[in-house]
Amino acid sequence: MTAKLFGEPVGRREDPRLLTGRGRYLDDLGSGALAAAFVRSPHAHARIRDIDVSGALDIEGLVAVYTFEDLPPRVAEPLPLLIPHPALAHGRTARPLAKGVVRHVGEPVAMVVAHDRYLAEDACALIRVDYEPREPVVDVEKAAEGGPAVHADVPGNVAAHLVQEVPSAAGVPARQMIESAPYTLAFRLDIERSAPMPLEGRGVLARWDLDDRSLRVYSSTQTSTGVRMAIAARLGLPLPSVEVIAPDVGGGFGVKLVHPWPEEVLVPWAAMVLGREVKWAEDRREHFVASSHERGQAQFVRVGFDGEGRVLGLDVTLLHDHGAYTPYGIIVPIVTSTQLLGPYRIGAYRVEFSSVYTNTVQVTPYRGAGRPQGVFCMERTMDRIAAYLDLDRTAVRAANLIQPGEFPYDQRMTFQDGRPLIYDSGDYPESLRMIKELIGWDSFAEFRAAAAADGRRVGIGIGCYVEGTGVGPYEGGHVQVTSDGRVHVSTGLTSQGQGHETVFAQIAAGELGVPLDRVSVVTGDTRRLGYATGTFASRAAVVSGSAIALACRKVREKALRIAAEALEADPADLVVEDGVIRVAGSPGAAIELATVATLANPLRYAFDAEAARATQFAAPGDPDRPPIAEGEEPGLEGRAYYSPLRSTFASGMHAAIVETDPDTAEIKILRYAVVHDCGRLINPMIVEGQIHGGVAQGVGGALYERMAYDSHGQLRNASFMDFLMPYATEIPHIETAHLETPSPLNPLGVKGAGEAGVIPVAAVIAGAVEDAEGIVIDRMPLSPSDLFRLREEAARRR
């Protein structure tokens, strides 16, 4: 009997190698490769007058130095703008090496290749770049108000401007609805910059095969197929001559989705030019100043509501800090604009954003991708309404929730995938009931009173979100059963710790009826599957999981057909269990899946005794039909693609109880509770792990992490000494409860879970601190010093 696998907390198949030092991360590969290092701009904005590399040439072990001038045109041109959008009127991307102008600290100016990294860095230190500094603009509001131009040809620093308007059911626009509402409020809400900050930086290793004239690239990426296509195009190579492999990847959280990075173009190019293996492994400072950040956004809200707190009209204007370049388009502000609506039915909605250039590191999606900002906006709005009307905060939310009978619910907007924002399923009132119960919302007043009696300040907060997951366009799955009975599954998207090898094996083993240990899974290797999109938007389980299930169903159907012939039975009477196909109710009639795999490939040559079964005299078959029937293929394998109609919408609600120190303003999270609905759970252990990690990143974003740029565009905290990522001592125990509302959109009924944990945390903590302190919290992150200052300001006003 094949154990039930879907839905079980199956232990991870990745773990044994990762626990014993046998993982293969980027910098573990290519021993003996030449090392690349980069000269990067120390200025936020400058013209390059001259680059003098002569000092570096004496370094023993130096192999090559390249500046913009040394690159062929195709390599030197600006990197692609990955996601164009009609509203992105002035999209700009960096060149692999700067030509004439640098626009943020960290922008690559020259590449050095040497025998090892120490020597390459020695050489970098001896390259003299003559810069003529220009005035930078760092603050997004100054940039929008006509500060210095980041790009000389972009008027007002505005990359994109987009207005989306969803009138009321009666056709009344949001601003008019607000004007005529019984109550209105207007306020501003800010979120600062943070960054994904995986513990393994980026990295790329390239090996040019002079004999084959082919290129193999290993990259610590979230999309090996994307990197492959970009490299082939950039280097003018035929696509079949380029293979890209994502090895074990030490975390991504969005930053490794951007491609091709300058280094992903330059390192393979250098490997080709030099005919040598070349590797670059990013160091931590490089990661701070030369990869991507996210989150920085100023948000201006006007809301009109009735006496029960129902939102009649909502008008939001976002100022999105996009950094120096827009390689990933305007996905982040689009996601904020659309996902801001959360689980609510809003009377009428208008949202407008400007994406603005600053002389800082570029902004691309970081886990949550604009949702934390949007949820901060909406949830703080709900809290403000409750405070204004003196209503319970959960009552105001309840008054606005979409009801279970209203699905599919059309929010009448265009989502980040260009498709309609239609929620497929959910049960938000039940979620709210569960989170109130889990955190003890209704009995909190007693807890607060008891704490107050001891001189302690405590507060409670809540945050709700809806997350569009599993976006298209597609993923594929390939499943092959070999004649030893092993099942080889591959999918093109990559893994950065989400346990894909385990969950995809669970899906395949369950669909095929084989023991889990016979299934192996490969992800992110273009040698195995060349068509894929990538790992982002909480999409792997939904899109690749569905594709793999569909591929398995094809394989199973074929296996049953072959077995039926061999057993002279009706395929409908066959069952597959534990890798054996049996005729139901007839215990003797059975055939191993391994044998079926052998029979599925008619042979002329017997390479071993088992293969002899499939040779032409051993299995002569019907003389009137070809050995492989028309429309069939040899082998027991199947390939399928799953292309979702549109996103599936996961949801959740978080609540927290915090304590603030009356003297030091230290903020401590006493309890953190999560109710989460990602449809059917494939592996609850892995889903919980994703939630824990997301919440921890959310806590980092709420209380500790910020990018401290000074007015000159220098990042003053570009190290783990100064950028405060939480340790175990900062993260509370997280209590979780699951609700499973299956998605009607995909064959597994699943929704994505990867990003959920991080999304509402800043909103929840802000609400809880506000509740504890009685001081309005309208910007995050919030450090003890920030809270201390807010207290002083509040005291002055009193």
Next chain:
Amino acid sequence: MLVTLTVNGVRRGASVPPRRLLSDFLRHDLALTGTHVGCEHGVCGCCTVLLDGEPVRSCLTFAVTVDGREVTTVEGLARADGEMSPVQRAFAECHALQCGFCTPGFLCAVTALLRDDPAPSERQVREGISGNLCRCTGYQNIVKAVHRAADLIAEES
């Protein structure tokens, strides 16, 4: 300079420049790539190894300074027959790793922690692992794994 030391019970040596970090020496000169480098400024703890049994940051240690001493890396934590140590098994059982990049450092740190304090409280566990950053797990399952490892060690001794 020739550096000779005992790594995971085996005498190893290589000739390296004085500035070679122990982390690079282990990874690139001895091909023990299980020790990872996350920040190279001694904060993240990914590069933690045991030097004469005590956890140290190998990215803050010059290889030449450990000549003649004994180093244990993640590759040396399992038993000689290949069975994973109680700490390693507990991490698997409790889903205490996701991407696995920080894991070798945690395993070394926790091995030393439980040797010194076989039955730590939750607070002591959190303090004990507070020199190691993890960006994936939120630490909850790591804390659970440390307690579980303590139980396994107690059961098996």
